[in-house]
Amino acid sequence: xSERELRRNLAILPIGxxxxxxxxxxxxxxxxxxxxxVNPARGNGGQRRFSLNDIDRLLEIKDFLDAGDSIKDxxxxxxxxxxxxxxxxxxxxxxxxSLQKEFAQIGRFSR
Amino acid sequence: xSERELRRNLAILPIGxxxxxxxxxxxxxxxxxxxxxVNPARGNGGQRRFSLNDIDRLLEIKDFLDAGDSIKDxxxxxxxxxxxxxxxxxxxxxxxxSLQKEFAQIGRFSR
DNA sequence: ACCTCCATGTCATAAAACCTAACACATATT
DNA sequence: AATATGTGTTAGGTTTTATGACATGGAGGT
Numbered sequence: 453x454s455e456r457e458l459r460r461n462l463a464i465l466p467i468g469x470x471x472x473x474x475x476x477x478x479x480x481x482x483x484x485x486x487x488x489x490v491n492p493a494r495g496n497g498g499q500r501r502f503s504l505n506d507i508d509r510l511l512e513i514k515d516f517l518d519a520g521d522s523i524k525d526x527x528x529x530x531x532x533x534x535x536x537x538x539x540x541x542x543x544x545x546x547x548x549x550s551l552q553k554e555f556a557q558i559g560r561f562s563r
Numbered sequence: 564x565s566e567r568e569l570r571r572n573l574a575i576l577p578i579g580x581x582x583x584x585x586x587x588x589x590x591x592x593x594x595x596x597x598x599x600x601v602n603p604a605r606g607n608g609g610q611r612r613f614s615l616n617d618i619d620r621l622l623e624i625k626d627f628l629d630a631g632d633s634i635k636d637x638x639x640x641x642x643x644x645x646x647x648x649x650x651x652x653x654x655x656x657x658x659x660x661s662l663q664k665e666f667a668q669i670g671r672f673s674r
Numbered sequence: 675a676c677c678t679c680c681a682t683g684t685c686a687t688a689a690a691a692c693c694t695a696a697c698a699c700a701t702a703t704t
Numbered sequence: 705a706a707t708a709t710g711t712g713t714t715a716g717g718t719t720t721t722a723t724g725a726c727a728t729g730g731a732g733g734t
Contacts, residue, residue, distance in 0.1 A: 464584070466691090468606070468720065469575045478721080479682060495579070497690045499721055522680075577720090579691065589692080590711060608719045610692055633709075 463493035463501035470502045474510045481510065487523050489513050489530065574604035574612035581613045585621045592621065598634045600624050600641065 453461075467478050474481075484490050485500075490509050492500040516526045564572075578589050585592075595601050596611075601620050603611040627637045 464580045465575060466577055466580075466721080469577075469612075473575070477682075479684085482722090483681070495690090497721090499690070501580075517681085577691075578693095588711075590713085593693090594710070606719090608692090610719070628710085 460504045463503045463506070465502040465504075465507070467500050467502070470507060470510065473507055474514065476510060476514060484510065484513055484523075487527065489523065489526055571615045574614045574617070576613040576615075576618070578611050578613070581618060581621065584618055585625065587621060587625060595621065595624055595634075598638065600634065600637055
């Protein structure tokens with residue numbers, strides 16, 4: 453997995469930030485999670501941690517809903533998409549550890 | 564300013580995340596802020612919001628301290644660096660608005 | 675017109691995260 | 705010995721997030 457993908461999958465954002473970036477309410481975000489359209493990680497205290505990919509996904513959901521699709525429709529759409537791309541299930545903690553190493557040693561966000 | 568830079572300057576991370584990513588304590592982070600080595604934005608409730616650039620900076624600070632430099636040394640180092648690059652003082656809210664637009668319309672994190 | 679479902683709003687309550695300020699301390703500098 | 709530095713720790717208060725329950729407006733079916 454590239455450093456870029458790594459970064460995009462790192463769950464670092466609290467719901468408040470996501471709310472601001474997506475212009476969704478937390479009610480909506482939680483509802484979508486409840487219906488398995490997103491799957492944010494959880495911090496130690498049980499709070500949701502979103503990745504940039506999660507945000508993308510939320511924005512997709514928003515678009516689909518605006519376009520008239522139902523939650524169920526979207527579930528199926530995502531299911532189909534996923535049937536193509538499988539095999540990338542690194543645990544978040546593994547990602548975190550990996551990225552920490554990079555940070556602590558050589559890696560920097562800036563190129 | 565490129566979309567990339569925009570994203571890197573967006574203040575989105577709470578101190579807890581920064582703590583995990585940098586392996587600094589919040590005490591340290593706040594102390595560095597107090598001595599003006601970093602300048603995280605603040606959310607409505609007054610809580611710090613860090614950008615990816617802020618994280619870079621914190622990691623730099625860490626390196627300098629490990630290398631034996633004092634806070635004051637680092638202040639000067641940064642001051643010199645800054646004397647070269649001036650003129651990019653878009654307000655955070657402007658950045659946020661701008662990015663929101665992109666998100667809401669066409670832009671996506673993913674390519 | 676009535677009923678039901680769906681997506682969302684709202685409220686209550688509790689826990690987690692964060693804030694500032696103060697005091698403590700070990701190490702280095704003078 | 706006295707002072708300065710960077711960090712740990714604790715206390716008390718505020719903000720954010722979590723869950724669960726109840727309410728509601730609109731769409732579609734009967």
